[in-house]
Amino acid sequence: MSTDEIDLGNPRWYLATRLRDMVQHRWSAEVRAIGVHGSMAHGDDSDQSDINLVVVTYRQGAGPRAALRRVDGILVDLSVVTGDDGLRRARELTPRWPLEADRYLTVRDLYDPRGWFGQQRDGHLAKLAETRPGEFSGLARRNWCIASAAHARAVRLAEWYETDAALVLMAEARLHAAMVAGLLSRTYFRNRADAVKRTGLAGADMTELGAVLKSQAEELTARGRPVDGPLNALFD
Template sequence: MSQDEIDLANPRWYLATRLRDVILRRWSAEVQAIGVHGSMAHGDDTETSDVNLVVVTYRQGAGPRAALRRVDGILVDLSVASGEEGLRRSRELTSRWPLEADRYLTTRDLFDPRGWFGTQRDAHLAKLAETRPGEFSSLARRNWCVASAAHARAVRLAEWYETDAALVLIAEARLHAAMVAGLLTRTYFRNRADAVKRTGLAAADMTELGATLKAQAEELTARGRPVDGPLGALFES
C-alpha cells in the first residue's frame, strides 16, 4: 500500500502509520513486513475498531514484543511472528479456522517490499485446495463437542436458576456451533460476532441451539464423522 492510499485523517490509520514508522526505525534490520488485518483491512473500521497490527520478522524472537493496550485511546493488538512461523501457520488447519482464515486472506500491508503477505495468502489458498472434506468434518466435530458440552451445562445451570453462568455457556455454545457451520461449508468469518450473526445463531435460545446441534450431529454422521461411538473410535480420525 502506498502512502497516498492511507487516509491519515482516520485516527486508526494515522496511529498505524506512526506505529509502523517507530517499528522500522528501531528494528529496521529485523522486520520484513508490517500490515493490518480486521476491519481496517476490509475498509469498514469505525470509532470503536481496534488497530490489529501484525509484524513479520526475519527470525524468531526478533523485533518488537507482542502487545495489547490502548494508545491515544485506541486499542492496539500487536502480533509478531517470524516469516517462517507465519507461513507455517497459514499452511495449517485447526478447529479455529473459521476465525483465523480472514487474517491470512485479507491483510493490507503498510510495509511489504518483498510481497510476504501475498506469499502467505497463496500458501493458505494452496492448503485449502488440497484439503479433503473429511479433514474439515473432523475439525467441525471438535467444535461440535465443545458446543454440545457447553449447551448441556447451560441447560443444567438454567434449571438451577444460575442464569448468569448459563448465559456465558450458551454464548460459548453458539460460537462453536457457528464454527461447525463454517467448517462444514468452508466459510470463514471476520470475528466471533460475525460468526454467530451470519449463521443465524446470535439470538438462538437453548431450544433452538439444541435443535441446531442435533442437525449438525446428523450431518457429521452422514459425512462419516459421528459424534458418538465405541471406545476404539476415540483413536480414529
C-alpha cells in the same frame, strides 16, 4: 500500500503509520513486513474499531514484543511472527479456522517489499484447495463436542436458576456451533460476532440451539464423522 493510499485523516490509519515508522526505525534490520488485518483491512473500520497490527520478523525473538493496550484512546493489538512460522501457520488448519482464515486472506500491508503477505495468502489458498472434506468434518466434530458440552451445562445451570453462568456457556455453545457450520460449508468469518450472526445463532435460545446441534450431529454422521461411537473410534 503507498503513503498516498492511506487516509491520514483517519485516526486509526494515522496511528498505524506512526507505529509502522517506529517499528521500522527501532528494528530496521529485523522486520520483514508490517500490515493490518480486521476491519481496517476490509476498509470498514469505525470509531469503535481497534488496530490489528502484525509485524513479521526474520528470526525468532527479534523485533518488538506482542502487546495489547490502548494508545491515544485506540486499542492496539500488536502480534509478532517470524516469516517462516507465519507461512507454516497459514498452511495449517485448526478447529478455529473459521475465525483465523480472514487474517491470512485479507491483509493491507504497510510495509512489504518482498510480498510476504501475498505468499501467506497463496499458501493458505493452496492448503484449502488440497484439503479433503473429511479433514474439515473432523475439525467440525471437535467444535461440535465443545458446543454440545457447553449447551448441556447451560441447560443444567438454568434449571438451577444460575442464569448468569448459563448465559456465559450459551455464548460459548453458539460460537462453537457457528464454527461447525463454517467448517462444514468452508465459510470463514470476520470475528466471533460475525460468526454467530451470519449463521443465525446470535439469538438462538436453548431449545433452538439444541435442535441445531442435533442437526449438525446428523450431518457429521452422514459425512463419516459421527459425534458418538465405540471406544476404538476415539483414535480415528
